[in-house]
Amino acid sequence: MRRFATFGILSLLFCVGRDANAKGWEEVHQTADDVRVVVAPDGVATFTHQLRYRIVAGRFKTLDVPSIDPRGELVAEANLVAEKGGEIPARVERFEATAKTPAGVHLVFDEGKGITRGAYVATVKYKLDLVAAKILARDGAMWKIAWSAPPSVEGRDGARVVFELPPAPTEPRLGGTETAQTTLATLRRFADKDELELVRPHVPRGETVTWMARIDPKALSKVDAPELRPPPAPVIASSIPTRTPAMIAAAALAALAGIFAFALKKKRALVARDCAVRALEPRPLVNAPFLAAFVPFAYGVGVAAAFAAFSWGNPLVGAVLVVAACLLATHRAPAPIRAPRRAGAWREVAASEVLVPKKARPLAGDVLDLATTRGKLVFAIVATAVVGLAWLLATRVAGVAFALPLSAVALVPIFATGSRTQHPATPVDVAARMLRPARDALAKLADLSHVELRVMGRVLAGTNADIDEVRLVCAPIDRTPGLRALELALAIAAPGPHGAVPEVLVRHDAGSPAAARIAAFAPGARIVIGRSADEKVTRLVPTDPTPEAAARLLAALIAALEGRRTSDRPGASVKPVRWAGRERRVRRWPTLVPAVSA
Numbered sequence: 001m002r003r004f005a006t007f008g009i010l011s012l013l014f015c016v017g018r019d020a021n022a023k024g025w026e027e028v029h030q031t032a033d034d035v036r037v038v039v040a041p042d043g044v045a046t047f048t049h050q051l052r053y054r055i056v057a058g059r060f061k062t063l064d065v066p067s068i069d070p071r072g073e074l075v076a077e078a079n080l081v082a083e084k085g086g087e088i089p090a091r092v093e094r095f096e097a098t099a100k101t102p103a104g105v106h107l108v109f110d111e112g113k114g115i116t117r118g119a120y121v122a123t124v125k126y127k128l129d130l131v132a133a134k135i136l137a138r139d140g141a142m143w144k145i146a147w148s149a150p151p152s153v154e155g156r157d158g159a160r161v162v163f164e165l166p167p168a169p170t171e172p173r174l175g176g177t178e179t180a181q182t183t184l185a186t187l188r189r190f191a192d193k194d195e196l197e198l199v200r201p202h203v204p205r206g207e208t209v210t211w212m213a214r215i216d217p218k219a220l221s222k223v224d225a226p227e228l229r230p231p232p233a234p235v236i237a238s239s240i241p242t243r244t245p246a247m248i249a250a251a252a253l254a255a256l257a258g259i260f261a262f263a264l265k266k267k268r269a270l271v272a273r274d275c276a277v278r279a280l281e282p283r284p285l286v287n288a289p290f291l292a293a294f295v296p297f298a299y300g301v302g303v304a305a306a307f308a309a310f311s312w313g314n315p316l317v318g319a320v321l322v323v324a325a326c327l328l329a330t331h332r333a334p335a336p337i338r339a340p341r342r343a344g345a346w347r348e349v350a351a352s353e354v355l356v357p358k359k360a361r362p363l364a365g366d367v368l369d370l371a372t373t374r375g376k377l378v379f380a381i382v383a384t385a386v387v388g389l390a391w392l393l394a395t396r397v398a399g400v401a402f403a404l405p406l407s408a409v410a411l412v413p414i415f416a417t418g419s420r421t422q423h424p425a426t427p428v429d430v431a432a433r434m435l436r437p438a439r440d441a442l443a444k445l446a447d448l449s450h451v452e453l454r455v456m457g458r459v460l461a462g463t464n465a466d467i468d469e470v471r472l473v474c475a476p477i478d479r480t481p482g483l484r485a486l487e488l489a490l491a492i493a494a495p496g497p498h499g500a501v502p503e504v505l506v507r508h509d510a511g512s513p514a515a516a517r518i519a520a521f522a523p524g525a526r527i528v529i530g531r532s533a534d535e536k537v538t539r540l541v542p543t544d545p546t547p548e549a550a551a552r553l554l555a556a557l558i559a560a561l562e563g564r565r566t567s568d569r570p571g572a573s574v575k576p577v578r579w580a581g582r583e584r585r586v587r588r589w590p591t592l593v594p595a596v597s598a
Helices: 002-023 245-277 295-311 315-329 364-368 373-393 400-416 427-445 513-521 547-560
Strands: 027-039 044-057 062-065 077-082 087-095 104-108 118-129 136-139 142-148 156-165 184-189 194-203 210-215 280-284 331-336 344-348 451-460 467-476 483-492 500-509 526-529 535-540
Touching: 027 142, 044 062, 062 118, 087 118, 104 118, 156 210, 194 210, 245 280, 245 295, 245 315, 245 331, 245 364, 245 400, 295 315, 295 400, 315 400, 364 373, 373 400, 427 451, 427 467, 427 483, 427 500, 427 547, 467 547, 483 547, 500 513, 500 547, 513 547
Parallel strands: 027 156
Antiparallel strands: 027 044, 044 118, 062 104, 077 087, 077 118, 087 104, 136 142, 142 210, 156 194, 184 194, 280 331, 344 451, 451 467, 467 483, 483 500, 500 535, 526 535
């Protein structure tokens, strides 16, 4: 009997315990809700909730999601992921309101017996039209997004919402001054989107949080709701026709093209006039005869097109057009006009006339020549005008602050090329830069009191002052018989003053003692026929093409071709030894050159 009583008590306790375990103890907490709001240009936003749950006890076939906006269009499928396990499929569905609970959304797990103790992450998506839901509204010149999430059943830390918006000139920012005290905003800008992250350190249980962001209306370009974009003010008809912006822009571009075309046409005319005075041939970089009248027009159109390209945000095309315009405006160095050398006569000229640099005579093209004072002044005025105009229009015309100076770069070839510095130097300029230093160096190397030194110029026939060549002529007073003269000439090897190479021409009689001394001084030197049948010319070149080297060669020739010894000169410290025989040396200074020579 005692055994049956004990068995009954144990059976009763087992049944009661089994019923208690079947009912179970269930406890679940939502620990986080991170939201990403991706806003499309048409104002439709996709909300993505990442919900974190922690199940303490029990087994669940459904989980309530109270933070979902009931106005949104749900995406049917969702996944519930365990932190230390695989994905658990779930679906999202709405449930109707009851007497105890309002309507809402929950996750349903159809497979298995549900989820048990652990930590899980659920992803829920839905779409919502911000304009229709009155979440998007005007806020001055900006628009404001004000989205309120349903209150949370439990308080949580680190609530976060990320607004992902299309790119716009003005960056999105936190909306509302009162929320700035409790919300931390972080902005991240990319080429294709802007992200504004809003974080609140703590959200109490049952509190409704409103997330606000101010955005640029240009970000939502496809939203055309009347309450957000009011229609433009009606245009009052006027009897006087007004110019549209397109007409004003076209007129400005035409004026710009005309100004630049006139500048290049004027530059070409001035260069041609200056070259005609100097007997030179102008050489524009683009120098086709059939394009001569078309080049200024193409230059002006190219500069205007470059300005338009810079203004409308196409810098590559603008740079190419500016380079092309610079090529059209560039001048190369002019070339001397090839012509036979005119007849002329060698005459002695004053050193002050040919060995002193002359002040450049003013030319017509100096006003557009950066190498002259007038040209520098005009260039400074033009540059100041361009910068000032760009500064005045910077706040009135978009992009003009950069487009106008960059387009004005095409003016640089007009001032920097076709300059007088590109002209070949005149014979007088070459002599002043080469023969004068050689004469001064010769005075330091030789005793010029025993040397006859002259400056000879070749004056063109029919003129009184036009000189096409200058030479420095010298010879010892007591010279070796047969020596006529030593001439320091300049051979033109290349255009310009730095292309002149000095050379020494020794004029002597054929078969004379001077010829023998020259042959011993420079064996193998080239000998050519001089101005007469009995005159020979030995051409000697200095070791370096410099005035100092030419002076050293002249000093050595003077010492080698002097007719008497140093001790024979008056006032010498050594007692001279006189020749007792008959003097057979001929003391004469022949005419240096014929009266007229080609």
